[in-house]
Amino acid sequence: MPKKPKSTILPEEVIQSKIFLIRGKKVMVDRDLAELYTVNTKALNQAVKRNIDRFPEDFMFQLTSTETKELVTNRDRFQSLRHSTVSPYAFTENGVAMLSSVLNSPRAVQVNIQIMRTFTKLREMMATHEELRRKIEELERKYDYQFAVVFDAIKRFLEPPIKPKRKIGFGRGQ
16 A cells, blocks of 8 residues: 655644643643644533543643643743633643544544654654763763873873972081
């Protein structure tokens, strides 16, 4: 079967800019997802609530007031949440994947595919950075001793030579 070309409704950077780290998890907020799916936030949340058994806590959680304040403080586009009585919901990668079964539209399917690819790419980038960090630390450990010897030798060359002190005064037998 021939491969279908990757369809891109949204630039990857747009999706990446909507992924946050909250409670140590990469998540997307309900209002951003609604914007990507071109539905309003209330409709998205109603669809989720109608299918709440599909969204356990590791798929979706509601932000605390402190988390909401932090989001508003760090992102200008969330200023309207400042006085909202309802905290937004955050969806993990699995929660976003589950949304495609709840929002059954062609756009939702296409957006979901792009979001999943973006999450995967972010995970690969994190793994690459972790591997690079590990290799650098390994090199540091390997060469620390050798460089320490070189630096000690350089320091000895840079220090002024020690001249024997001349004794002052009269010595015995002079």
